Amino acid sequence: MLRPHLKTFLTVCESGSFNKAAAELYITPSAVLQQIHTLESELGATLFARSSKGVTLTAEGEYLRQTGKALVQMDEQIHREIRHVGAENRTICIGTSIMEKVRLLYELWVLFSAENGHCDIQMLNIDAMHNIPERTDLIESVNGDIGWQQAWEFFEICKVPFGFAVAGNHPLADRSLLTVQDLKDQTVLSLTSGNNETMQELLRFLRNEKIRVSIHSGAEVNPLWSSGFSRNILLVPLCWKDILINAVTIPFEKEFLIPYGVFYRPEPQPAVRQFLEFIFATYGAGNTSGIVPVLE
DSSP: OOOHHHHHHHHHHHHSSHHHHHHHHTSOHHHHHHHHHHHHHHHTSOOEEEETTEEEEOHHHHHHHHHHHHHHHHHHHHHHHHHTSSSOOOEEEEEEOSSSOOSSHHHHHHHHHTTOTTOEEEEEEOOTTOOOOTTOOEEEEEOOOOGGGGGSEEEEEEEEEEEEEEETTSTTTTOSSBOHHHHTTOEEEESOOOSOHHHHHHHHHHHHTTOEEEEOOTTTOOTTOGGGSTTSEEEEEGGGGGTOTTEEEEEBSSOOEEEEEEEEOSSOOHHHHHHHHHHHHHHTTOOTTOOOGGGO
16 A cells, blocks of 8 residues: 555665665666655655765655654555455465566466456565565465475476576586586585475485585575676576576486475465466376476
8 A cells, every 4th residue: 555655765775775776676776766756855855865885864764764664564464454354355466576487377367367357466576585575375486395485385286307507608508408427527506405305305416426516595696697606507497597597507417306386375365265276277187298387
């Protein structure tokens, strides 16, 4: 219910710059500036002191930062309460980010809504710190059994093989398939080991083959920028090839598969439950034919 200007303002406060805030919000820096200027004009106050070193909060800006956080919390609380009032809520909210792209859910919803026109869909942004909006009903992702995933139910649609991403100028970039021998004397970066058994098995396999493995958090190695691993190799599920635009993603000769599908809350509201039943019916056979929808 809050105007986006306040959330944009708080994002600038947290990131420390207009450009970083724009990147987190997936809008242009000029759009961020315009929203801040509008907010300052309406309040009749200057919220940021600009300098060559960046932006700092004025006294008025610091006051708005403190009160703004409380307003956002109140707004989220209201949404939580309204979300559970009766069965009239027919909006299905899908959480998305660059890492959790909607590769299958949107097309599934188009098919579902053809016979269920009373349902609506809304995409919600999962920010750079992976804060999932409270109203999120569904998230499409690989299941690495990492922190946030353990509080959600999961329906597997397919399994995705692991591969490796390299910078375009890497000596291995022209390979169509990477072998164990190719990885000798290389350093393989993994964003997280997670609790996924296949992931653990793959990492053990690499180490047993005397391949160097270095585990990093997502904040330390950003897979979207090739400069983060220009001299090394990044272990990734092959479905990420559509987000690693600055890299070449290559399959591995050994097959290690990670589940891919839909995460949903333990007690979905009626519209979401109905959509999930449609997804279960569509992919309930378990893809025994070996089809991997996200790699087609």
